[in-house]
Amino acid sequence: MEQKSSPWRQPVVWLMIVLVGAVVVGSVVMLKVAGNGDSLDAVPDKVQRVGQMQQADVAPDTVAAKRKLAAILHVDDEHGFLEIFPVNGDFDRSAPLRLKLHHPIRAEQDMTVEFAPTATGWRADTKLATDHDWLLQLEASKDSEWRLRGRLPSGQLAAQLRPAVGDTAEP
16 A cells, blocks of 8 residues: 655655745845945936937047047055146146046945146045045046046056047047
8 A cells, every 4th residue: 555645755845945935035135136226327427318318418528539638547555645647638737637436336435536736747635445446537627628537447556547539620
């Protein structure tokens, strides 16, 4: 005579219970991650939304490209200051500059640093966290006629700042 075994003694039943439980737990975790607000828009520009398209103003980038502006950001981690050195273009060397540092994911960590002119470029006494990447945007303090952009990868102490668009000047 054959004995009936309990369904709880079958490995397939336990496998199905574990799989369904894993899916439920994974779904709850993903909903929590998606809903905590850390994945904000990483693009700091104001954009115009038309239908399903987004249009950003690139006029300051075009002005920088026409003026052939380029610079280098240097981070002196040991002494706690930042320097900007002009590489190319006709910068107003007597005017202060503004550097906007955007965290790639967390907008609450974004910061703006004002740079004062020096004999070699511009300087700001600010200690910068180098444990994560920064998206950089350099512009004149008095107006936002032009802007340069760059990226400072985690752990690096220098970054190039260039226009986001190519030179559109007529040949």
